[in-house]
Amino acid sequence: MLRFKVEITFYSHNFNSMAPYRPPSNNPIDSQLSLTPSRKEVPTALSMMVDSMASMAQRAKTDLERVDQRARADLERVDQRARADLERVDQRARADLERVDQRARADLERLDQRARADHQRLKKD
Secondary structure (H helix, E strand, O other): OOOOOOOOOOOOOOOOOOOOOOOOOOOOHHHHOOEOOOOOEOOOHHHHHHHHHHHHHHHHHHHHHHHHHHHHHHHHHHHHHHHHHHHHHHHHHHHHHHHHHHHHHHHHHHHHHHHHHHHHHHHHO
16 A cells, blocks of 8 residues: 655745635545555545645745735835935925025115115215
């Protein structure tokens, strides 16, 4: 009689659609296999379940990698937009500061002219 051991590695991701983990029964694997009259083992529900679970795990891994790649690309786009927005804000702030500075200089020049005119009038009086 042929005996074999099945090892499955599960990743620590939570898959809500998967059935909850159930510990293996105490039934030996031999009792779960069906044998043909020639005593050769044939694929059973157990091997199909193992194949299905391995396939699901591989699909989940592939999906996770795809989601990770999309998230990285999205983050890169957001970062580029933020940098462009920051550059525009910086340019606007510099332009606004330049306008305020020009107005302040013009106001100071007018005040200086008025003060000189007032000073000249006071000198004459």
